[in-house]
Amino acid sequence: MANSPHGGILKDLYIRDEPLKATLQAEAETLPHVVLTERQLCDLELILNGGFSPLQGFHTQAEYTSVVTTSRLPSGALWTIPIYLDINRAHLDTLGAVPGSRLTLRDPRDDQPLAIITISDIYTVDRTQEALQVYGTTDEAHPAVHYLRHNTRDTLVGGDVQAVNAPQHYDYVAIRRSPNEVRQLFKKLNWTRVVAFQTRNPMHRAHRELTVRAARMRHANVLIQPVVGLTKPGDIDHFTRVRVYQAIMPKYPNGMAQLSLLPLAMRMGGPREAVWHAIIRKNFGATHFIVGRDHAGPGSNSQGVDFYGPYEAQDLVLKYRDELDIEVVPFQMLTYLPDTDEYQPINEVAEGVKTLNISGTELRRRLKTGAPIPEWFSYPEVVRILREANPPRDHQGFTVFLTGLHASGKESIARALQVALNQEGGRSVSLLLGETIRQELSSELGYTKRERDINVARIGFVAAELTRSGAACIAAPIAPYNEARQQVRKQVARAGGFYLVHVATPLEACIKNDRAGVYARAIAGDIKGFTGIDDVYEAPSNADLVADVTKTSISQIVHEIILLLERDGYIGDR
Missing domain, CATH: 3.40.50.620 (HUPs)
Incomplete structure (x- = not known):
């Protein structure tokens, strides 16, 4: 067994010669570039600093095949995990990348050039075989298999790299040490x-x-x-x-x-x-x-x-x-x-x-x-x-997302819920009404499906940030499309609680409640693409609560939302 703390010969790829370093810096600014993914960034840092020694770059096809099938590099050296640079073929074509080309690899955080890769080969692989031989499964419950299926680009690029800059870190700098x-x-x-x-x-x-x-x-x-x-x-x-x-x-x-x-x-x-x-x-x-x-x-x-x-x-x-x-x-x-x-x-x-x-x-x-x-x-x-980073539920933030037709009563429910949560106390409460967001965040957007989705995504971003800060957020847009609502649910749920409330007031009642006459203008054809008239509203199938103001009072609907929050521990004794 090894008794020396030096672990054998190790050579990092950082350039100590200042004139050569300056030459590479200048070249990196002129070359076509690729912005690295987070995983590629981690892999490149350990290639450059010698942590992945004896690797000098990303796997070529021969290296990839040898590692996947034999757990060894072609040299015979033991290496068990394939390390590759995956890029979409269409992007490679726009860069004019071919074997022999050089590309700059850039940091996704600050766009700094980190390295130059000289392409040895460009190839595709059988992802099923990689999953089976490296991870022993094709089950996407395995995070590496899921990543392979859903995050890996379609083409791999192999070749040695030359260091330009070390990745810049701003956290825990004193204990981020290279192998040397x-x-x-x-x-x-x-x-x-x-x-x-x-x-x-x-x-x-x-x-x-x-x-x-x-x-x-x-x-x-x-x-x-x-x-x-x-x-x-x-x-x-x-x-x-x-x-x-x-x-x-x-x-x-x-x-x-x-x-x-x-x-x-x-x-x-x-x-x-x-x-x-x-x-x-x-x-x-x-x-x-x-x-x-x-x-x-x-x-x-x-x-x-x-x-x-x-x-x-x-x-x-x-x-x-x-x-x-x-x-x-x-x-x-x-x-x-x-x-x-x-x-x-x-x-x-x-x-x-x-x-x-x-x-x-x-x-x-x-x-x-x-x-x-x-x-x-x-x-x-x-x-x-751990308690500071994982506060109990009654100190965590949450979002109540009300969706429904125009004039369905969702705004009234939202305002009443805001009052109830302010009365409860313990956290700040923010109200994101559809019209307010349209005026303050999305004034340049129209009402095509794409623009509606962008508007809902913006609401989701704000709601997630408020939730992450421990606040209570109440959002009440129309949000007619299921996919956009699902994306908001995923985004907010990573930060705290999320409750989808479908205000399912029938269209006839909404038209009756519409004092501004917007429905009448839509029916007359003066407004095009109006939800519920000539544009679809996709009723959610996974709502946490379904409410209809023609059947249930506003105060009762608010009470039922409060009961959901109390059940899950977001409100109650502090």
Whole structure:
């Protein structure tokens, strides 16, 4: 096993020669360019800084085929995850890209040129075979398979890259270290044996205990290296997680551990990904790597069965242990023994001994409801950070989205609901009426389907931002089209609660209630494309509440909305 913290020869691609760097900078500004996706940005950063050594660029077709089918590069070097630059063929054609062409790769955040790729080949692949051979499934419940099917562009471009600029980060700069910087840190600290621990979740007492045990068993120091690139959809944001890691670092004995961030785009590829992680940690200079239960596993498939066995990842990494030149430290899940106030590997606990554990689902429930989280499970400092990022429902924002025909009564319901929520107190309440939005945000828009969809999308954006800030938002546009409403639901639901209320007052009653005479003008043909007359209204099939003001009073409808909010914990005791 490797005993040197240098992890073998590593060469990053950054240019130290200033005249050459200036020449590449000038060339990058003249070349056709591609704006990278978030995943491509993560991959490129690790190609450039040596984290993906021995890669010198994005996979060519020969490299891609070899990795997918054999888990090796054509040179024979172990490499288990394909790293490719996917671009739509139509876009490549507009760029005039052919083998031998050079393209500038730009940062999607600030448009800065990061690298120049010299195209070796342009090719297409069988996505089904990639899914089966790399991830072992075609089930789109697997995030990598879903990404492959819905986010990957139709054509792949392979070739070596030349660095122009390093990606610019503004968060946690002091602990964003390249492989060479991490190696230099080990050298400065006189660390010769380093066990690396990867995490994409907050750390609790069990994780601290696990890493200390690993260090003790291997007479090593600990590198905590959390992923701050792409992780599993729905994971806690990296800002919250890094604050947790910073809070837990003082819990280690002085001088035992260091924290350094990894800008990796995970694929959640289980066994193959675990091998990939081990290669990356060797490049960062670690001599040991912890592989725990279901390492890099995405959870359950669409039938509710785990994609990978709990220790498949450990088995595959151990298979390649000599070739990896990094010692694998396999670990069972730890469980808490209340009688002795200690953590033990679950396979070492004698039968009949009382154990305690809190699952991820139970932790999320306790955070949502404000239920206590015991100190045996996590440190108070960690719990405080998690509670700040995951406030209970009665401190979260929500949107009530009322949709219905003109003069259906939705505006009256919205105003009455605003009064009721202001009376309830506890959060700010914003009212987005259809006519107000038309005047203030969408005055340049007409009433074609496309323009109506743009108007509803703007309402959705504002509603999502208000919801994210913890406010109550009441929106009351006509919003006649189902697809646009669904997009708003998805957008807002990522920020907090969303309730769709269909004000299903019949057209005849709406016409009767229309004091401005707009329906009469539409019927006479003076207004074209008017919803309910000569343009369709697609009644929602998934409304949380259906109301009709000809059958139910405004106050009763508002009460029923309040009951929905109370049921889900958004209002009530604070």
